[in-house]
Amino acid sequence: MSEYIQHDKDLVSVGLVEKKFFTFAEPPSEMKLESDARLGPVTIAYETYGSLAADRRNAVLVLHALSGDSHAAGYYSAEDEKPGWWDCMVGPGKGIDTDKFFVICSNIIGSCLGSTGPSSVNPATGRPYGLDFPVVTIGDMVAAQKALIGHLGIERLLCVVGGSIGGMQVLEWCVRYPEMVASAIPLATTVRHSALAIAFNEVARQSIMADPNWNHGDYYSGAKPALGLAVARMIGHITYLSDESMRLKFGRRLQDKNDFSFNFDADFQVESYLRYQGRKFVDRFDANSFLYITKAADYYDLGKQHGEGSAVRALSKARAKFLVISFTSDWLYPTYQARDIVTALKKNGRDVSFCEIEAEWGHDAFLIPGERLKALIHGFLERIHHELGR
Amino acid sequence: MNSADSRMRYDLQIIASWIEPGSHVVDLGCGEGDLLQHLITHKGVHGTGIERNEEKVAACIEKGLSVLQGDINEEVHDYPEGRFDYVILSQTLQQVYEPAVLIRAMLRIGRKGIVSFPNFSHWDIRRQVFFTGFAPVSRQLPFQWFDTPNIRVITLKDFRKFVRNVGLKILKEAAIDTHSQDRRGSIVRFLPNLRATYGIFMIGKG
Numbered sequence: 001m002s003e004y005i006q007h008d009k010d011l012v013s014v015g016l017v018e019k020k021f022f023t024f025a026e027p028p029s030e031m032k033l034e035s036d037a038r039l040g041p042v043t044i045a046y047e048t049y050g051s052l053a054a055d056r057r058n059a060v061l062v063l064h065a066l067s068g069d070s071h072a073a074g075y076y077s078a079e080d081e082k083p084g085w086w087d088c089m090v091g092p093g094k095g096i097d098t099d100k101f102f103v104i105c106s107n108i109i110g111s112c113l114g115s116t117g118p119s120s121v122n123p124a125t126g127r128p129y130g131l132d133f134p135v136v137t138i139g140d141m142v143a144a145q146k147a148l149i150g151h152l153g154i155e156r157l158l159c160v161v162g163g164s165i166g167g168m169q170v171l172e173w174c175v176r177y178p179e180m181v182a183s184a185i186p187l188a189t190t191v192r193h194s195a196l197a198i199a200f201n202e203v204a205r206q207s208i209m210a211d212p213n214w215n216h217g218d219y220y221s222g223a224k225p226a227l228g229l230a231v232a233r234m235i236g237h238i239t240y241l242s243d244e245s246m247r248l249k250f251g252r253r254l255q256d257k258n259d260f261s262f263n264f265d266a267d268f269q270v271e272s273y274l275r276y277q278g279r280k281f282v283d284r285f286d287a288n289s290f291l292y293i294t295k296a297a298d299y300y301d302l303g304k305q306h307g308e309g310s311a312v313r314a315l316s317k318a319r320a321k322f323l324v325i326s327f328t329s330d331w332l333y334p335t336y337q338a339r340d341i342v343t344a345l346k347k348n349g350r351d352v353s354f355c356e357i358e359a360e361w362g363h364d365a366f367l368i369p370g371e372r373l374k375a376l377i378h379g380f381l382e383r384i385h386h387e388l389g390r
Numbered sequence: 391m392n393s394a395d396s397r398m399r400y401d402l403q404i405i406a407s408w409i410e411p412g413s414h415v416v417d418l419g420c421g422e423g424d425l426l427q428h429l430i431t432h433k434g435v436h437g438t439g440i441e442r443n444e445e446k447v448a449a450c451i452e453k454g455l456s457v458l459q460g461d462i463n464e465e466v467h468d469y470p471e472g473r474f475d476y477v478i479l480s481q482t483l484q485q486v487y488e489p490a491v492l493i494r495a496m497l498r499i500g501r502k503g504i505v506s507f508p509n510f511s512h513w514d515i516r517r518q519v520f521f522t523g524f525a526p527v528s529r530q531l532p533f534q535w536f537d538t539p540n541i542r543v544i545t546l547k548d549f550r551k552f553v554r555n556v557g558l559k560i561l562k563e564a565a566i567d568t569h570s571q572d573r574r575g576s577i578v579r580f581l582p583n584l585r586a587t588y589g590i591f592m593i594g595k596g
Binding site (some may be wrong): 375 | 540
């Protein structure tokens, strides 16, 4: 996702921010996971922007996708080359206006970017967990976030918002803790992972596990499974784009050459792009975290978990007002999946708005600065803020 | 009508005047949400809308309305029975492929339906066909036969007969003389099928 992050063109920003940590579930009161395994202590990395109102009713929780982190907006230092991953959306006067809202973004458990995950030290052994880390679910991620929200003294969130795996967490929040969510914005997401999405994740996982350096997840003292992770990321990137965006972005253009090389170097720009994205990802992400988070996404089925197989029944528990958004060229979470969410909400008589944004950028569209998405989120939040203020 | 009323299309002003304060309303084909906005502000209704066009849906959501993008013929079906007090279909019936299916669905999800449409038996339309021999083009129906989205030709009398035939009941009606986007107009009481440009009907279960 980082290739889309850029400085705000008008230099509007939340400014300098700090990554914070919250630790809970210290043994013997470990967190009980959906798999019945126990995990503790659990640390969550998080950041906040804007100020919490005296009545604590202006909090917006931003939920990130697979490779995201707690750094949604602003800069850690004046020298930073790039701001947080959703800086185009979160800031003063932006779609999620930090002049009005207290914005929280937390890193999911299972990740490697500050929260407890497979690369964290297992207190039982003094060594990184590796595959001893229990398989976590989207529900577990949300349960951990709830502990953080409680720690921050917030009883009810004005909004939970996120795309992709972040969108799954949004729906999970609404069903698990309905009384804590006033409104919700699931973007480019689904109530259950499709066979297509599982298939791509499985190929990506196989790529990691086929790397000899992976060593059954035990590689933290030696060479990383860099090649396997890079290929996994390349597969991911293909699914985040679209036929149209690839045609516009690369076409069949060659990279730094006028003719074919007649060998297996990267001839085409699209090859060079994928190789670059793969290499770059290895520097910032842990291969085991990739396995765990993709597995959590594949297991995700809101209806199975909370509605005896029915997403309609699961969402009958929700009390939030919804803004559902999909993108025309997203083939990883196509519009019909967003419509399934909308239909389930309508059948339950919930207040739901829905917009399918015309966009050529595939699944990645929710991360790309765009006026339409910004205006939709802004208008919706203004309305919720106004209604709650009454 | 107060000044806020007069900024809205005249047929919508009449429809708004029929709606009980605080009721639950869905507007099928809500456009940019003028009627919904008005009803929420002035009548305290709980309103939602369905609109096909992305730009218009976005305009609605940006101004704080609850609206979803989709085809009214599909989207009307998912709501629970009796979810709304009023289901509104303004200036769209003439574009609906299966009007009976849609109108029955409207009265499944709502207690009352409100329907407005251009009156095809207006004297000027009759005059055009009679004297020129060409398919009529008017300010209410401003399209040539080959590019019109209006696939249904309806008159006030036709609609009354249709409502009876599908087993429903007309609860209230107004014949008006106005133009398609006009904010001003008047109620037509004398020879409405000949003199009204639009008909507005409130319908209920028979």
